Amino acid sequence: MRFSLLFSLFLFSFASLIAQPDRWQQRAEYTMEIDMNVNKDQYEGKQTLKYYNNSPDTLTKVFYHLYFNAFQPGSMMDVRNLTLPDADRRVGDRISKLTDKEIGYIKPGALLRDGTPQAYVVEGTIMEVNLAKPILPGATTTFQLDWEAQVPLQIRRSGRDNKEGVEYSMAQWYPKMAEYDYQGWHANPYVGREFYHVWSDFDVKITIDRNYVIGGTGYLQNAEEIGYGYAAEPAKRGKKITYHFKAPKVGDFVWAADPNYRHTSLKRADGMTMHFFFQPGEKTTTNWQNLPVVMDEAFAFINEHYGHYPYEQYSFIQGGDGGMEYPMATLITGERSFPSLVGVSVHELMHSWYQHLMGTNESLYSWMDEGFTSWASSEVMNHLRKKGLIGGDVQDNPHARTYAGLRAFRTSGRQEAISVHSDHFATNAAYGVAAYTNGAVFQEQLRYIIGEEAHKRTLHRYFNEWAYKHPNPNDFIRVAEKTSGMELDWYKEYWVYMTDYADYAVKSVDAEKKQSKVTLEKIGRMPMPVEVLVTLKNGDERWFYTAPRILRGTKPQPAYAKKWTVMADWPWTNPTYEFTIDVAKADIKSVELNPTGRMFENNVENNKWEE
Ligand SMILES: [Zn+2]
Numbered sequence: 001m002r003f004s005l006l007f008s009l010f011l012f013s014f015a016s017l018i019a020q021p022d023r024w025q026q027r028a029e030y031t032m033e034i035d036m037n038v039n040k041d042q043y044e045g046k047q048t049l050k051y052y053n054n055s056p057d058t059l060t061k062v063f064y065h066l067y068f069n070a071f072q073p074g075s076m077m078d079v080r081n082l083t084l085p086d087a088d089r090r091v092g093d094r095i096s097k098l099t100d101k102e103i104g105y106i107k108p109g110a111l112l113r114d115g116t117p118q119a120y121v122v123e124g125t126i127m128e129v130n131l132a133k134p135i136l137p138g139a140t141t142t143f144q145l146d147w148e149a150q151v152p153l154q155i156r157r158s159g160r161d162n163k164e165g166v167e168y169s170m171a172q173w174y175p176k177m178a179e180y181d182y183q184g185w186h187a188n189p190y191v192g193r194e195f196y197h198v199w200s201d202f203d204v205k206i207t208i209d210r211n212y213v214i215g216g217t218g219y220l221q222n223a224e225e226i227g228y229g230y231a232a233e234p235a236k237r238g239k240k241i242t243y244h245f246k247a248p249k250v251g252d253f254v255w256a257a258d259p260n261y262r263h264t265s266l267k268r269a270d271g272m273t274m275h276f277f278f279q280p281g282e283k284t285t286t287n288w289q290n291l292p293v294v295m296d297e298a299f300a301f302i303n304e305h306y307g308h309y310p311y312e313q314y315s316f317i318q319g320g321d322g323g324m325e326y327p328m329a330t331l332i333t334g335e336r337s338f339p340s341l342v343g344v345s346v347h348e349l350m351h352s353w354y355q356h357l358m359g360t361n362e363s364l365y366s367w368m369d370e371g372f373t374s375w376a377s378s379e380v381m382n383h384l385r386k387k388g389l390i391g392g393d394v395q396d397n398p399h400a401r402t403y404a405g406l407r408a409f410r411t412s413g414r415q416e417a418i419s420v421h422s423d424h425f426a427t428n429a430a431y432g433v434a435a436y437t438n439g440a441v442f443q444e445q446l447r448y449i450i451g452e453e454a455h456k457r458t459l460h461r462y463f464n465e466w467a468y469k470h471p472n473p474n475d476f477i478r479v480a481e482k483t484s485g486m487e488l489d490w491y492k493e494y495w496v497y498m499t500d501y502a503d504y505a506v507k508s509v510d511a512e513k514k515q516s517k518v519t520l521e522k523i524g525r526m527p528m529p530v531e532v533l534v535t536l537k538n539g540d541e542r543w544f545y546t547a548p549r550i551l552r553g554t555k556p557q558p559a560y561a562k563k564w565t566v567m568a569d570w571p572w573t574n575p576t577y578e579f580t581i582d583v584a585k586a587d588i589k590s591v592e593l594n595p596t597g598r599m600f601e602n603n604v605e606n607n608k609w610e611e
Helices: 002-017 076-083 285-306 338-357 362-386 400-410 428-450 452-466 473-484 489-497
Strands: 027-037 042-052 059-065 105-113 121-123 126-135 140-150 168-170 179-181 184-186 199-209 213-216 240-250 255-258 262-267 273-278 313-318 323-326 329-332 504-512 515-522 530-536 541-546 564-566 576-581 588-593 608-610
Touching (some): 105 126, 273 285, 285 313, 313 338, 329 338, 338 362, 504 588, 504 608
Antiparallel strands (some): 059 126, 179 184, 199 240, 262 273
């Protein structure tokens, strides 16, 4: 295909032109054929998996994920959701009540390694293969595996017959090689949370009754053969048909199928195509017809600010149980208000950057995926408001509510450090705040620390240097250090591994002859740069800025501060900081620190002195 060639050229030049951080990546090539029995909601699959051990290590084992096995009474996911104090309502006790015809399973048959039978054991959602012969560093090997599967009733993300009546939401549907990276194997049992992947090429053939329309990851190879034309509806009669998809260098492959899907598409000015699959109806048709033009603008903004989307296609597909991101596609429930439909579409699309192009290990660093995604989504939504494409007022700080949410949650006493493994938080709420809220605040606060321009460059450089490389928190903060020239390790250490944040106060404003002395107090444990806005009675505004000495730098004058004074550094050991202003106290109306609210503080009630 023309595109595959272009894509490889793109990757090649990408790799050769930019100095690459040193991080090897495993690689897989999946060739799969599945045959659906839509009467029984079962299918048979055949998989050939060519696996490239690009690591410097000798592998004596490999692991496959068999995600569908989670949807069985007594599974780890079932027990986890029965015992969590605040289980996801979509799961709750529903797995424990599934009947034999409603459970999900993947039952692997014989496994061949380079043509030779290979033993394995299955424990829940993980298939462990103790290799008869190890895979040497740099070696390539081919596994062949047949399997039988049953699609579970829709519980979480994947399954049949979701609440809106979409028949098949097919995520996590095939035996999937676990990722091995510089931190070793990541064979996490599936308890309903995060994912991690090997960069893979997929060649997938799905045979299903002719009346089904399929959307998913990958480029359809035989649109003409199946009368699908990517705009027309397929013929409604006849026997089975085989859809053939290819997807280059992605981490996963999702698809969804329904006889009632309407398929529309919009080709963007840059040549890529957006596809939309939805069930027409009172609650869907108008909104889904209005969605493409909005997402076109969203794509333009995202490409400009966060790096250009490298694939030729993206599909918004009605399905699943909310919104879930996959490579080149998303499954979202479709019977929503228009703002909600746009919101979920933007969020899941944004994951193409912070989950699927970066490939962050969500189990370990979900905040680098969900948090960065949430932060960027708020920026995109604000842009769409500016453009008048969605309702609502343009917000001065579109992250203000995120900050307030974090502040409120901290009073519950349930907050955990964001370094906790995603599966192992004590409550769903703590996980949610750590991943989404904390991660978003991390990003906005970083922009506050290093300034607008350096932050912009950070996001571009992060994309250019770390796409397809599974970056970790240190990799990200190093990029921010290089673009800003500042030292930011302390910021990462406090925000990632601890839950002690900043809090500063205006302690006093005292008259000193014709001048005024302002005393600031550091109450929280975490140091931060501090901005103080002094407003005079004549309406004049003066900004004063002090950075922690360990930042080893100061940000440029922000656009919002017309009169900007950079003062001496504030050593983090010192509980107070004094500075003098050349204005009589009687002329001062107010002294306010952190007026933009972009520094996260436990307490924002102690920030302002007023006459
Ligand atoms: Zn998300």
